[in-house]
Amino acid sequence: MAAPMLRLFSRGWWFGAPSLSGVLPLGLRKAHSDVRGLLAAQSARGLFKDFFPERGTKIELPELFDRRTSGNFPQTIYCGFDPTADSLHVGHLLALLGLFHFQRAGHNVIALVGSATARLGDPSGRTKEREALDAERVKGNARALRRGLEALAANHQQLFNDGRSWGSFTVLDNSAWYQKQHLVDFLAAVGGHFRMGTLLSRLSVQARLKSPEGMSLTEFFYQVLQAYDFYHLFQRYGCRVQLGGSDQLGNIMSGYEFINKLDNRAEYKLMRKQIIPTTKSEKNVILIVPYHHNRLELINTFIALSQRYLKLFTFLPLPEIDHLMQLHIKEPEKRVPQKRLASEVTKLVHGQDGLDSAKRCTQALYHNSIDALEVMSDQELKELFxxxxxxxxxxxxxxxxxxxxxxxxxxxxxxxxxxxxxxxxxxxxxxxxxxxxxxxxxxxxxxxxxxxxxxxxxxxxxxxxxxxx
Ligand SMILES: Nc1ncnc2c1ncn2[C@@H]1O[C@H](COP(=O)(O)OP(=O)(O)OP(=O)(O)O)[C@@H](O)[C@H]1O
Ligand SMILES: N[C@@H](Cc1ccc(O)cc1)C(=O)O
Missing domain, CATH: 3.10.290.10 (RNA-binding S4 domain)
Structure with a gap:
């Protein structure tokens, strides 16, 4: 019997407020309240939209996250990030927040830097083959991404602690297991478990095969590597849940099927949907790696974004968000929710110093404050202007x-x-x-x-x- 899996897509912000019963699968509704609490809270924030697979599961997903079900707690959840550039962006932040929510609930999370997968290039959601990246470039990008992920995890730990006992946050790199892998051994051991018909049926593959450019073997092979990563993390760390944007569905399904062929223990996954359509466009990407982006740009972007993002990008409890909205209705010109959103995200991305610096910049720029100007370093001034x-x-x-x-x-x-x-x-x-x-x-x-x-x-x-x- 097929092992159970889960897919959770985040709701796109254009779909309206999520209703619990409409979003969660049957199993969750009969789950006990503690479990319901964790996933329900995430869904209510609009973080997740859908589950994979929806039916036919042996163990219902809620049991997987239940502190009180012996043997199931804590779980390990992973999400992969390919170092195709040297900066994290806001889409990544969303994926990371998904991981952070699980960490806060006591589960162990893994942020996987895909140095090996980045060399192949994920075709999912892309209409053209990407420019091949050489090993040196990927290495540099991977270092930068790792630093960014670790900085965010440290800010999260230091500045958003809620007194509960959290799970661990680990950064791994998939080059660690592919470096040692001999190609022929890999193909002999793994290749036989993947069926061409299934691989070809993936939407990401279909779309590319129909395009004038077609698809290279390198790109086609990508899903095999991501599937193997999942298997490796499952074997080594007991990781049973993978989080990813909606573009990742095919790759996650391949991993799920592969693990089930080799190991028929219960298997689950979570998926998140892409919710910021502009992030994929290179022009609109907001870089957030702490050491080479503009803090003010980040703060301004979040001020301009919809209030809905308070639920997605902050850990503020929902009643507090409601209260901010009430204030907004009374005095919209004060832009209380937008400012709070900007400051929460800046604090997570840049830490308290980054937030203070961004506030000084805002004072100097928008409030013509000489005092703020006077205490700014050359670096802050350069960034400001x-x-x-x-x-x-x-x-x-x-x-x-x-x-x-x-x-x-x-x-x-x-x-x-x-x-x-x-x-x-x-x-x-x-x-x-x-x-x-x-x-x-x-x-x-x-x-x-x-x-x-x-x-x-x-x-x-x-x-x-x-x-x-
Ligand atoms: N705009 C977004 N909204 C939600 N999730 C996103 C967004 N962009 C990326 N993600 C998710 O973040 C994770 C890491 O993505 P990835 O490292 O591949 O970035 P990417 O923006 O898809 O870049 P590229 O494909 O060019 O490397 C994936 O699960 C992906 O689906
Ligand atoms: N394929 C993912 C990144 C990733 C890489 C390796 C993995 O094991 C998982 C995810 C993306 O492009 O968004």
Whole structure:
């Protein structure tokens, strides 16, 4: 008899509020309340949408997550991330939050960096074969991804602890088991368990076979590797649940079938659906790896996003989210839920320091705060005014407003530049300066941190770092 499995897709944000009975399979409804609590809470937040398989399971999924069912607790759940780029993005964050929710409920979770799979390239959800990545590039990306995953897990642990005893968070890399694998041995041992008809029937394969470009053997083989990963994690760590976006359904099914052929113990999976359609477009990807992304960009994006994302991207209890929404109805201009969303996500991604820094940037940018500007480091200022040009100038005695603007190449030479100042188009440190001959004063035009922020017109910023002060 086929072993039980589960698929849980997250609800897309465009589908409306999830209703429990509509989302969860029959088994869950008869489960006892504790179990119901964990999956129901996740579904109520809109994190998961569907289960795989839906029927014919020997053990119902809820038992798998039940603290009180002996032998079943804790479970190990994994999700894979291919290092095809050197940054995590918001789609990954969603997958990670899925893992974090299980971790918070006491289960052990594995974030798998797919250094081996990234070399092949997952064809799922793609219309064209991706550019092949060489081993060095994948290695660099994998290091960056691992750092990002570990940083997020550490922020989660330090800043979102709720006093319960959590499961472990482990980062693994599938190159660890493929490096040692001999190709012929692998094909001989594994290949026979995969049937061509089944592999060919996967939607991701079908779509690519019909495309003008077709599909390479390398890409076709991808699902075998992901299936084997699942098997390996099942054998080695007892991992019975895999989490993935809806594009991962075919790969997860292959893993499920493969494990069942080799081992007929109960097997389960969870799946999550992609909920941010724009994330797949390269232009719209919001990079979140801590060391080379723009915190302000992240905070602004979350301010602009729908309130629904509070449920998806934060750990705030639902009643608290309802309360924030009530506040929003009374005073929408305060944008309370959006600000809270931005700060919760920034805290998770960048830690408390990152959040404080993003708040200083917001103060300096939107509230023209000189105090905030004064305590900002060069790095923060550069990040804040990413579009701004940055120059280092020597402060000669008697340097005036006109000299400063010219040396920073902020105004044109000649009378036109001069007039831009007299006509009020120039400000230094958020204060308008209309006299081109005014000599710069430390403490007014030059901040305590040795910086000046020059603004020309409405949005052209120039940061000047004064040397030899
Ligand atoms: N926008 C998204 N919404 C929800 N889940 C996502 C999103 N983007 C990726 N995921 C999920 O995150 C996990 C890791 O994805 P993966 O590393 O393959 O990223 P990707 O964006 O699909 O990039 P690529 O295919 O170019 O490597 C997968 O389970 C994937 O389905
Ligand atoms: N195929 C997944 C990443 C992944 C890699 C290896 C796995 O074992 C699982 C998942 C994706 O592209 O989104």
């Amino acid at each position: 990413r579009e701004a040009s940055f120059s280092e100038l020597v402060l000669d005695p008697g340097t005036n407003v006109l000299d400063t603007c010219r040396k920073a190449n902020a105004i044109p030479d000649g009378p036109r530049g001069y007039r831009m100042i007299t006509e009020g188009g120039v400000s230094i440190n958020h204060r308008q300066v209309t006299n081109p001959e005014s000599v710069l004063v430390v403490g007014q035009h030059i901040l305590k941190n040795g910086l000046s922020l020059l603004k020309i017109g409405k949005r052209n910023f120039y940061i000047i770092k004064w040397l030899q002060l």
